[in-house]
Amino acid sequence: MSSDNDYLDGNAAAGELSSIFATDITAAEGQCANCGATKRFAEAHVYMQTPGVVARCAACEHVLLRVVNVRHRIFLDVRGMTFLSFDTSQDRRTVQAAS
Amino acid sequence: MWHVGTVVALNDETETVRTVRLKVSNWRSHVAGQHVDVRVTASDGYSAVRSYSIASAPNSDGHLELTIERLPEGEVSPYLTQEVEVGDRLELRGPIGGWFVWRNYQTEPVQLIGGGSGIVPLMAMIRSRASAGSSAPFRLLYSVREPSAVLYRDELHTLSNRDYPVTVSYAYTRAIPQGWPRPPGHIDASLIANTTWPSNLAPICYVCGPTSFVETIAGLLTACGHGTDKIRAERFGPTGEPQ
Amino acid sequence: MMAIISRGFSGRRSAAVVKLPPGQYLTTDFPVLSAGPTPNVPLDNWQLTIDDGTKVLRKWDWESFRGLPNETFTVDLHCVTRWSKLGATWEGVSLDTLLAEVNTDASYAFVHSYGDYTTNLPLKDLLNQKAWIAFRFDGGELALEHGGPARLLVPHLYLWKSAKWIRRITLTHEDKPGFWEGLGYHNYGDPWREQRYWGE
Numbered sequence: 256m257s258s259d260n261d262y263l264d265g266n267a268a269a270g271e272l273s274s275i276f277a278t279d280i281t282a283a284e285g286q287c288a289n290c291g292a293t294k295r296f297a298e299a300h301v302y303m304q305t306p307g308v309v310a311r312c313a314a315c316e317h318v319l320l321r322v323v324n325v326r327h328r329i330f331l332d333v334r335g336m337t338f339l340s341f342d343t344s345q346d347r348r349t350v351q352a353a354s
Numbered sequence: 355m356w357h358v359g360t361v362v363a364l365n366d367e368t369e370t371v372r373t374v375r376l377k378v379s380n381w382r383s384h385v386a387g388q389h390v391d392v393r394v395t396a397s398d399g400y401s402a403v404r405s406y407s408i409a410s411a412p413n414s415d416g417h418l419e420l421t422i423e424r425l426p427e428g429e430v431s432p433y434l435t436q437e438v439e440v441g442d443r444l445e446l447r448g449p450i451g452g453w454f455v456w457r458n459y460q461t462e463p464v465q466l467i468g469g470g471s472g473i474v475p476l477m478a479m480i481r482s483r484a485s486a487g488s489s490a491p492f493r494l495l496y497s498v499r500e501p502s503a504v505l506y507r508d509e510l511h512t513l514s515n516r517d518y519p520v521t522v523s524y525a526y527t528r529a530i531p532q533g534w535p536r537p538p539g540h541i542d543a544s545l546i547a548n549t550t551w552p553s554n555l556a557p558i559c560y561v562c563g564p565t566s567f568v569e570t571i572a573g574l575l576t577a578c579g580h581g582t583d584k585i586r587a588e589r590f591g592p593t594g595e596p597q
Numbered sequence: 598m599m600a601i602i603s604r605g606f607s608g609r610r611s612a613a614v615v616k617l618p619p620g621q622y623l624t625t626d627f628p629v630l631s632a633g634p635t636p637n638v639p640l641d642n643w644q645l646t647i648d649d650g651t652k653v654l655r656k657w658d659w660e661s662f663r664g665l666p667n668e669t670f671t672v673d674l675h676c677v678t679r680w681s682k683l684g685a686t687w688e689g690v691s692l693d694t695l696l697a698e699v700n701t702d703a704s705y706a707f708v709h710s711y712g713d714y715t716t717n718l719p720l721k722d723l724l725n726q727k728a729w730i731a732f733r734f735d736g737g738e739l740a741l742e743h744g745g746p747a748r749l750l751v752p753h754l755y756l757w758k759s760a761k762w763i764r765r766i767t768l769t770h771e772d773k774p775g776f777w778e779g780l781g782y783h784n785y786g787d788p789w790r791e792q793r794y795w796g797e
Contacts, residue, residue: 261565261591261629261631261634261635261742262565262589262634263565263589263590263591264565264568264587264588264589265453266389266405266450266451266453266454266588266589267405267589267590269450269451270389270390270391270403270405270447270448270450273355273447273448273450274355274447279450279451279452279453281450281451281452281453281454282452282453295453296453297451297453297454297586297587297588298587300634302631302632302633304628304629304630304631305630305631305632306630306632306677306678306757306777306782307632307777307780307781309632309633311633311634316633316634317713318633318713321780323777323780323781323782325781325782325793325794325795326794328781328794330780330781332779332780342452356600358601393600394603394606395600395601395602395603395606396602396603396606396607396608397602399600400607400608400622401600402608429608430606433603433605433606437604437605437606438605442603442604443601444601444603445600445601
């Protein structure tokens with residue numbers, strides 16, 4: 256197994272995070288508290304095969320977010336981001352289903 | 355949070371890939387490119403969750419299709435591609451994602467690049483475009499091991515031979531059809547240059563595949579002048595630990 | 598909501614013929630769990646340090662570390678993600694050897710890895726032939742993804758305590774939670790008492 260590519264991306268963590276955030280997190284923009292890079296959460300490098308979910312900055316690999324889901328409690332650590340900003344415009348726009 | 359979906363149809367796409375069609379009550383219509391989490395639970399309570407892209411176009415009647423590749427060492431995919439029968443019920447969470455999506459009111463050129471079963475969410479975008487009657491310029495570059503592993507071949511052929519066609523190009527990595535002009539090989543800079551939208555058209559690029567594939571393609575696209583803000587990626591790979 | 602039982606799904610598990618800690622399943626492979634990129638430290642730059650938070654108590658480079666007396670041992674591994682691997686054979690240096698000349702009245706050890714991983718445990722759990730710094734597994738060099746060139750092994754605790762890519766052990770008077778212990782995972786982590794999470 257390649258040791259360089261054992262991560263996925265923010266999309267893979269979105270299901271777990273949907274139980275916490277009412278708004279989609281993959282399109283949210285977050286700023287890395289370490290290097291200052293501002294990127295969509297979808298771009299984060301996400302490590303899933305761990306006791307929790309760890310999202311890291313795609314630029315500097317600093318931990319942005321951690322989630323641990325234990326029995327009936329979810330722990331969330333977002334110290335690695337100075338902010339996380341959500342776009343709420345898409346929620347109000349109706350997508351026309353064609354059929 | 356978890357919805358119950360009933361399997362209403364099964365369709366073998368190839369020897370190792372199956373499409374599972376589900377009907378879910380009270381399901382919010384998805385957007386092309388989104389995925390769902392599927393949870394399966396054994397009789398002793400052991401459960402496993404995996405993410406699968408939705409293959410079907412958005413619709414308002416609670417139907418969705420998941421196209422699932424059986425992984426030899428997989429824990430859930432062999433179950434979903436070999437054991438599941440029509441009438442079985444699965445637990446679903448979603449639809450998930452708001453970044454790796456194509457909404458059918460988008461009009462800019464779209465470049466889709468998929469590796470292996472990374473075609474699945476891209477197919478949802480192509481189907482969404484077709485069902486909405488959109489004329490957004492679409493191109494697909496599809497990297498696949500060999501001709502017999504191509505998913506949705508007939509449908510892609512039809513959609514590339516009609517008004518407002520989707521231009522489809524293939525990159526065969528291991529074996530090629532007879533008479534195919536390009537030897538087997540991965541997508542490279544020249545194939546990107548020859549088959550995808552040039553960066554001056556400012557297309558939005560959707561790239562889906564295993565992590566190594568996505569990193570390679572994203573590198574080739576940025577080298578061709580595509581802005582990183584125009585490249586949206588979804589990486590797949592093992593996600594599984596028991597829960 | 599109660600989970601719906603998936604007819605015909607059993608998962609990729611073997612039937613246990615031996616007694617496992619509660620809630621564990623037997624595996625025969627060796628799953629790789631990583632919370633970050635795999636560090637690749639050239640042996641020329643590799644160091645293992647024991648300190649007390651302010652001053653270095655012991656320090657080894659690769660050559661001096663490999664010159665220490667080592668032992669071969671076979672242990673069972675229990676991961677908090679519920680797999681157990683039995684009878685894994687390792688080669689490494691006992692923490693008793695590494696700590697032999699360290700004079701300390703500290704009660705806790707805080708372990709740092711190359712990369713940013715940390716874990717904590719009582720110092721006494723590193724002593725009396727219960728913990729090693731391992732550098733060979735199953736007759737071969739320890740692969741990078743399993744913690745090579747050298748990792749901590751504390752097999753009587755859940756495997757997240759056995760820090761891969763170990764770099765430093767800090768001996769302290771006050772306990773401080775590590776990477777997972779600070780976010781819901783049990784501070785001690787005894788698999789036989791199923792101490793997975795806070796409050797168990």
